[in-house]
Each structure stands twice: as structure tokens, then as C-alpha cells.
Amino acid sequence: MxxxxxxxxxxxxxxxxxxxxxxxxxxxxxxSPIFNExxxxxxxxxxxxxNMIGQxxxxxxxxxxxxxxxxxxxxxxxxxxxxPGDVVLHNDPYRGGAHLPEHSVIRPVFHQGELxxxxxxxxxxxxIGGKAVGSFAADATEVFQEGLRIPPVKIVKRxxxxxxxxxxxxxxxxxxxxxxxxxxxxxxxxRVAERRLVELLDRYGRDLVEQAADELxxxxxxxxxxxxxxxxxxxxEFSDVMEDDGxxxxxxxxxxxxTVDGDRLIVDWTGTSPQVRGPINATFGVTSGATYNAIxxxxxxxxPKNSGAYRPIHIIAPPGTVAxxxxxxxxxxxxxxxxxxxxxxxxxxxxxxxxxxVAAAEGGSACNFLFGGVHPKTGDYYxxxxxxxxxxxxxxxxxxxxxxxVTNGNCRxxxxxxxxxxxxxxxxxxxxxxxxxxxxxxRGGLGTRRILRVEEGAEITCNALFDRTKPGFGAWGLEGxxxxxxxxxMVKRRGEPKFRTFSEAYGTVSPxxxxxxxxxxxxxxxxxxxxxxxxxxxxxxxxxxxxxxxxEGFVSTAAAADRYGWDTAx
Amino acid sequence: MAGGHWEPIVTQVWxxxxxxxxxxxxxxxxxxxxxEVAGEERRFCxxxxxxxxxxxxxxxxxx
Numbered sequence: 001m002x003x004x005x006x007x008x009x010x011x012x013x014x015x016x017x018x019x020x021x022x023x024x025x026x027x028x029x030x031x032s033p034i035f036n037e038x039x040x041x042x043x044x045x046x047x048x049x050x051n052m053i054g055q056x057x058x059x060x061x062x063x064x065x066x067x068x069x070x071x072x073x074x075x076x077x078x079x080x081x082x083x084p085g086d087v088v089l090h091n092d093p094y095r096g097g098a099h100l101p102e103h104s105v106i107r108p109v110f111h112q113g114e115l116x117x118x119x120x121x122x123x124x125x126x127x128i129g130g131k132a133v134g135s136f137a138a139d140a141t142e143v144f145q146e147g148l149r150i151p152p153v154k155i156v157k158r159x160x161x162x163x164x165x166x167x168x169x170x171x172x173x174x175x176x177x178x179x180x181x182x183x184x185x186x187x188x189x190x191r192v193a194e195r196r197l198v199e200l201l202d203r204y205g206r207d208l209v210e211q212a213a214d215e216l217x218x219x220x221x222x223x224x225x226x227x228x229x230x231x232x233x234x235x236x237e238f239s240d241v242m243e244d245d246g247x248x249x250x251x252x253x254x255x256x257x258x259t260v261d262g263d264r265l266i267v268d269w270t271g272t273s274p275q276v277r278g279p280i281n282a283t284f285g286v287t288s289g290a291t292y293n294a295i296x297x298x299x300x301x302x303x304p305k306n307s308g309a310y311r312p313i314h315i316i317a318p319p320g321t322v323a324x325x326x327x328x329x330x331x332x333x334x335x336x337x338x339x340x341x342x343x344x345x346x347x348x349x350x351x352x353x354x355x356x357x358v359a360a361a362e363g364g365s366a367c368n369f370l371f372g373g374v375h376p377k378t379g380d381y382y383x384x385x386x387x388x389x390x391x392x393x394x395x396x397x398x399x400x401x402x403x404x405x406v407t408n409g410n411c412r413x414x415x416x417x418x419x420x421x422x423x424x425x426x427x428x429x430x431x432x433x434x435x436x437x438x439x440x441x442x443r444g445g446l447g448t449r450r451i452l453r454v455e456e457g458a459e460i461t462c463n464a465l466f467d468r469t470k471p472g473f474g475a476w477g478l479e480g481x482x483x484x485x486x487x488x489x490m491v492k493r494r495g496e497p498k499f500r501t502f503s504e505a506y507g508t509v510s511p512x513x514x515x516x517x518x519x520x521x522x523x524x525x526x527x528x529x530x531x532x533x534x535x536x537x538x539x540x541x542x543x544x545x546x547x548x549x550x551x552e553g554f555v556s557t558a559a560a561a562d563r564y565g566w567d568t569a570x
Numbered sequence: 571m572a573g574g575h576w577e578p579i580v581t582q583v584w585x586x587x588x589x590x591x592x593x594x595x596x597x598x599x600x601x602x603x604x605x606e607v608a609g610e611e612r613r614f615c616x617x618x619x620x621x622x623x624x625x626x627x628x629x630x631x632x633x
Contacts, residue, residue: 068596068597071599072597072599075599075600076599076600094586094587094597095588095597095599096597151586259626266622266626268626268630284590284594284595284596284597288596314594314622314626315594315596316593316594316595316622316626316627317594317596318595319590319595324590324595326590327586327587327588
């Protein structure tokens, strides 16, 4: 007999809220701003067969990859190997993971002595060793340069820390105290969620909860199939290009074919460039996460996000391509720079079929800026992973959002006050960039400008991994909309009159991807995030909207005249 | 029609390379679904990928 809709809804909300509470615990107890400010983590609930039955609304890249991370872990270790109180740690990008900094902790949940399922928290540790501080080696050619790789291992056994393993891990990280605090925040959040899940099982009974999980997955599958069925059958293709891989100054091609076949969707990445030497390769988990991310953007947002919703979506990512890196290829930037392009490409491919549900491309770069050193005030080594929001793509019905983190991240920025308290850099400017939104009937969202100055007494080692900084590589528009403005990462050394690219100042191969540059007191770094693409013919833009943009400073009078045909005389 | 069989993946402790599915490219943890397709032995993550290979991949490659 089926469960009544009210009970089903209550249990679905309980699954989601268990994951949300896990996340709030994480946010409140972690050491690093990337967690307690940036929220760069995700919380999920699985049944014992490896089906996702609940997730909270955190980081889409991690949510998509967690399907593979948890299933791989359970299969590799064997479901019978888990005991109450165990926690498995795992960050291997070749075992379903997204990229090396993403560390998953997975805890089995037992109820009355029997395994019910698994709770998992996937979080981006801000520093995990490797050749570059912050573990974003933008010129890495192998995974070994990117940090410490950990296959699924039990870091906690029956609620006892395996301190030998902890010591091994922390001795390979530059900021081990943060590793200790952040990983324990992840593990602690699992314990809170476990308590809530056991309470739920006590209240409703295991049989009912399991039946509800199964019915909810079937419900999500039916709903997703009906959404896909509503898309006209056909084969839709799309291509995009990344400016370089950080090792060779050559563009990298991406290609997707989306086949809508009744109630199933096949997303095929065949035709994407062979795996590159630099770290913009995506793992299978990243490419899958990007695909799911895109599909969820163009289907009903109310579909419960569990394994059922994913069943009708089939992904083909040929190994040895940028869409599916082979061991030991590097992949740290695949999760931040390649994911948003892949997600946007699926959306772009479906534009002819779903013109009112799609958006033009977003800025598509997390603008990863990483730095570290010895803090002049504390004498302690520090490391920070800084990211920026960019402009999102315009839609048929509205302008793109300004200054939002890339679609794979769903993260928040770190407030200037927190940033300056923790790190020896002063924020000189933080602003929206006029004219960075792609022109269109609906305008692309604006990118941001941030200028940071190294404080007296500090010496900083920095790395960057950006994309869309070169001419011609801006976020694409739709239906006649223009490309968004380019991003930039530039430097003005103390006493110099103007900003230059890092290639000009330091001879880096790529202007947007480099590693281990020394900054000295008084040096300034300029970070521009890319703007979003426009939608529709700019000349059809509502005149009141153009006027408002000029008044707000979002569009200059020159651009209003040049791009929108605005008559400055009124 | 799916007509394969499961084969365990046996690795030594020093082997860190993982095995991808011939259809989707997903890494496979413990066991492969092995089937003969168009005269060639293929390794999949499960029968569903064998099916997808037959109904989509072969069709796209014109075989």
C-alpha cells in the first residue's frame, strides 16, 4: 500500500532538513572562512544501496559528484565492512571525486543494530599540500603536484580517531591546525545528522522510512521523465572553448551532444578535446555534476532531488578527454573553471527547444586566487582560498544576476572585514564593473572588480586559476545577445604606475593561470570577474531599462549609445 | 539485449589506476559487466550501460 502524500511530504522534508542541519553545524564549527563564510561544502543522505535520498541546497558540483563518491566508497570497502561510529575519508578524483581539495567524510547510520544508510559531507579543504599554497597548482601536469590524494580510508573507527592516519595527513598539509578543525567540523556534522536520522527512524519506524525513500525516488523519476518528455525529441549540439590550460597557451575545445529521446536524455561529451596537460581537466564526477546541474536549471525546481531524479539522465564522458580525466592527469581547475562551461553548454544546446527556460552563459570562472605565507602579526603560517562572483547570463524574461559565484559553487563571498582580519592584505576597491554585462534585450549580469594591497611586513606567495580573460573568450550570448566582459588578474608592483598581467610582469605562460608568485609589501592585485552574456537584440531593450542602467552606473553613456542605440540627447 | 556477465576487478595494493566503463566512462569499483557487442568484448559498469551502448553509441557510430 502506498504512503499517503502528507506523510510522504513530511518524510521528504525530514530527509532534506537532516542535511540542512548537518550544513548549519558545519558552518558554525569549521575553522576556515571557506566553510563558515563561503559554504563550500555539501551534505547528503544515502540509503544502504547507495541511492541518494536527501540533499541540502549547497554546492551543485559536490552534490552531483557525491552520487559517485558514496557509491564508489561503499562498493570498494564493501557494505559489510562498516561498523557503527566509523567515518571514511576520501578525496580521490579518480574514484568519483570532483577534485583533490574536495574531501568527503562518510558515516554509516545504524538503527537497532542494522545498517540503514550513509550520511556524507563533501567539503573543500582550503589547503592540502602539493606544489602550490592553497593546493591550486595552475600549472600542474600530474595529480601528485596538486596535493595529498586519499583513497577511501577509515579515519574514525567505532568513534575512535585513527591518529596515525590523522598525523600522516596533517604532516602533508601547510595549515594542519585548520585541517584538524575543518575535518572535525565535517565529522561532527555527521554525528548531529545521525542523531536526527535515528530520531526519525524511531518515530516512524524503519520500514515506513525505507518505503517512503523508495516511493520518493520513483516519484522524482516519474516527474523528471515527464519534464524530459515535454522537450521536443531531437539531437542538440553545442560547443565552447576555454582560453588555455595553464601549461600551453592554446585554446581548449569543449563539445556536447544532447539527445532527447522520449522520456530519456543522453548527454554525450564525445568531441571534447583530448585530456590536456594542465589542470582544467574535469573528472567524471565533475562532468556528471555539471550535466545534472544544467538539467535541474531547465526542469521544474520542485522535483525532489534524490537518485530518482537522476535516473532518466544518461551521461557519456569518454575517458582521456577534458570531460573525463585519466590517472594521473591533473584536475583541480576542472571543478571550478570547466564545470560552469559544461553546465552552460547543456543549457545552450537546449536553447532551441526551451527558449524560455534557458539563460546565456555566465562569467564561468570562480576566479580562484590563492595565497599564503607567514602572517606578520601572528607568526603563524596561513593559507586562503579566495573566489569571486561573476555576472550570470541573461534570460528571455530578465537580466542576469550580478556578482554571483559560478553555477557549480553556490558559495558566498568572504566579507571584507573577515578577510582583512585573517589575512595581511587590504581591500582597496570592491565594486561592480560598468559595461561588463553582455548587451542584449536582457542584459548579462555584471562582474566585479577587487583590488588588494599587500600590507607592510607581509610577504605573500600567490597562485591564480581563472578563465575568460583573453579577447574573444567572454561568456556567450543567446538570440543576438552580446558576449559578457572579460575577467582579469593583474598586478601593480610597488611604485609602478599601472596594472599589468602576470605574464607581462613575471613571464607566466598563461595570464590567468600561474603558480608561486611572490608578492611584496605595497604590491597590488586586481581581480576582475567576467560578466554574463546578453539575451536578445540590444536594440530591442526597453528604453526605461537602458536609462535606469545609465543612472545606476551599470552601463556607461558611451556604451548605451554604442551598444543600445540610446539617444543621449533624450 | 543485455547478455553479459559480471567479472570481479582484482587489483594489487600498489595498483591505483581505475577502470572506466566502455560506454559512459564512469570509473568502476569492484566488478565489471562484460558483454560481447558487435563482435568485440566490452566492459561496462552494468547492464544498463550495455543497453545504452547498443541503442545509442553504436547507432551514432553507424555500426
